[in-house]
Amino acid sequence: MRTLSRECGVTDADNPWLSRPVAPQPSAPAYTGAPTARPTGPSAPQRxxxxxxxxxxxxxxxxxxxxxxWWLGAHGGAGETSLAALIPGWPAAGHGWPRTPGAAPARVVVTARSSMSGLRAAQTSATQWAAGLVPHVQVLGLVLIADAPGRLPRPLREFAQVVAGGFARTWTLPWIEAWRLGEPPALTAAPREVRRLVDELSALLRPGADGTAN
Incomplete structure (x- = not known):
């Protein structure tokens, strides 16, 4: 995590990162009893x-x-459209921070691929948020989606850990060949990691849930 501090040019004391129409449908799946994903990184912008x-x-x-x-792709091909297809009430933000008409901040999950360019884009989005430039959003976490089948090379694994330190929560999804081949994403057919992600986010969105979404 010291690497992130040096790149941002801040001291350890200043930087806590160290360590589309459809018929009306339910906005989110019923809560299934999944535990709330507790924050492991910053939940608010940092001085x-x-x-x-x-x-x-x-x-x-x-x-x-x-x-x-809202799903916010940090770059093109980040998976925000595929994830948005899973739950009608959770739309893609179109690669831009959503500013909504409501008084409350828009709740956002950033998505990125696990390639080096994808990780750098995720890091930049985290820094933009942490610097207080988008006060109209509440970032719940980051979803990293595998950019290729198989295990990540060590340099990508290590950098992914650094990037994850800038988000309250990070979820990792595997390579999904069916999505690459153009099959419509469906929650019932998705890998267990995707279903777990949806369950944990549903828990976070419950009124009074432990975490930042209340």
Missing amino acids: GVPAPDRAALLPTIDQRQDADL
Whole structure:
């Protein structure tokens, strides 16, 4: 985690990162009793985190509706559309921070591929949020989706750990060949890691749930 501190140019004391229409449908699956995913990283913007280069920033997009949760792809091909197809009430944000008409911050889960470029994009989005540049969102965590079958090479595993330190929670999803071949994503047919992700997010969205979404 010291690597992230050096890249951001902040001291250890300042940087706690160290360690589309459809018929009306339920906005989220029924809670199945999954435990709430507790934060393992920062749950709020942090003092002393410098903003990334302006050219790297994700834009803010005004949305016409509220949603229980938004998937925000940190880069093209990050999986936000596939994940949004699983739950009608959890839409894709279109690669931009959602600004909704409601008074409460939009709850966001950032998605990225586990390639080096995907991880860097996720890190930049975390830094943009942590620097306080998008106060209209509440970041619940990061979903890293495998960019290829098999085990990640060591440099990617190590950098993924660094990037995960900038998010309250991180979920890891495997390579899903069916999605690559264009099969419509379906929760009932998804790998257990995807179903667990949805269960844990559903738990986080319950009123009064332990964590940052209340």
